Each structure stands twice: as C-alpha cells, then as structure tokens.
Amino acid sequence: MKLLRHGPKGQEKPALLHTDGTVRDLSPALPDIVPGTLSQPGMAALRSLDASTLPIVPQGRLAVPWTGMRKFIAIGLNYADHAAEANMPIPKEPIVFTKTVDSAVGCNHPVVLPQGSVKSDWEVELGVVIGTRARYVSEADALNHVAGYCTINDVSEREYQLERGGTWDKGKGCDTFGPIGPWLVSADEVGDPQDLSMWLDVNGERQQTGNTRTMIFTVAQLVSYLSHFMTLEPGDLITTGTPPGVGMGKKPQPQFLKPGDVITLGIERLGEQKQTVFAWDPELIDG
Structure with missing residues (x-):
C-alpha cells in the first residue's frame, strides 16, 4: 500500500x-x-x-503521509563512503541525533533557508516508520515493528551542525528541513529495505547515487539499537543516513544550497520529491 x-x-x-x-x-x-x-x-x-x-479524487497538495509523529530520529554517517567524504571515522555504533517534528513537511514543500544560513546542504535518506511499539527488541524481531518506509531529504545547515558548539541537532531541525513522502509505503510492498537504489539532483545535475545495501548499520540493527535507548512508538520516524555526494564533500570546493535551487530526489519503490529553495520567509514556512 x-x-x-x-x-x-x-x-x-x-x-x-x-x-x-x-x-x-x-x-x-x-x-x-x-x-x-x-x-x-x-x-x-x-x-x-x-x-x-473507493472514490477517485484529484490529488491535492501533498502533506506528510501520516499525522501524530512524536519523534523524528536521525542517524549520522551510516554510509562508509559518506563518512570518508566528510573526513570522519566510520562509527563503531550508530550516531544518533534528532530532527524536530516541526522540520517535517510534505515532499514538495519549499525548503526555506534559516536566517544567516551559509552552508545548507542536501541528503537523500531512507525513512523508517514505526507501526508497533518497540522497546528492547532484538535485531531478529526489529522489522516486525516497522509499518513502512518513505523518502526523506535530511536538509542540513552545516555551519550550525558542525561549527556552532558541537551538537548536530541545531543544524538539522530548522523549519522545512525534513521533506517526507510522497507516500508511506507499507513494509510488505517494499520487501528488503537493504536493496533500494536512491538518487538526488540539484538543478538537474546528479549529486548523489547510492543504494541502501551499503549502509553500515541496517534498518533492523538501527531499530533494535534505538529501542535500547528509547521507546519507539507508532508514527515515530527514523531517517537512516545518506550516501556520498553531499555538498559539503564536493571537491575542490564545497557546494551549498542557495535561493532558486531546485532539488529532486527519489528512492526505488518509495517515490520522488521536488523542492525549490527560498530565502527566509515565514509565510512560506507556514503556508
């Protein structure tokens, strides 16, 4: 579904x-x-x-595919080649941070740069939606707690994330920095979450190409791991890391988002997104 x-x-x-x-x-x-x-x-x-x-209806503006999300949890450096481009060591355990629930928007919502942003970046990621409460679950049982999957753009302000005091959350939770969808695709329809191709373009130029098979920590490992530190409730969302090709890692010069840029991205079987980048405008955030 x-x-x-x-x-x-x-x-x-x-x-x-x-x-x-x-x-x-x-x-x-x-x-x-x-x-x-x-x-x-x-x-x-x-x-x-x-x-x-069921009645056929014209598709309107797409929102987040479900409502009532309580936690938006993210995993950093979960692809070895992305860790290398970021000049960071491969983690021995998952790197966990949070995105604010307020950052979650529909898949085609404008991305609005925060005031003073100079290093906003893109990240195509697999989202995992919890359907059954998970608390101290085993890796073998972890996927039984997943309702489905979705495409996510984990938009990130790198200066806020890495140069403003050492906590990643402040560069990850800005308004509009978590486009989700277009759909929540049920787990039975997706099948193996460790074999999904993914891509992202900026202004029509391919920036990221990857596959979830190259994750350091699998979806099952992540759900089990997180459930040992927090209770995962139905509707909670885990975004699982990005493959290489982010703007921060571009050589010889990093490339960051600017007003007018158009981001398109997608994951196999999970659908595509398209966002236009805008300078700070609260009306665009709330619209």
Missing part, C-alpha cells in the same frame, strides 16, 4: 495510491492516517479494503 495525505493545510484527507495509478479517498474508512492506523491491526484493516470501490 502507498498511503498519503493531501489537501490544503489543516484540511488534509487520507488517501491511497491505487495500483491503477489513481488516488483513492480513504475518508469513508477512516478520518485520518494516525499512529493507530500504522499498527498491525490498522494496516490489516486497510489491506482488507477493496481499493477499487
């Missing part, structure tokens, strides 16, 4: 992308896609629906 939420801000409606390519309204079956929807019983109920009988 490919689940989505669309419509004007504050009036989003739940829907799914049918196999025939049409958007089908889920409103007759549920008021919204919330954490409870992502539970095993909730997903089973959605699978039991005959999507062909």
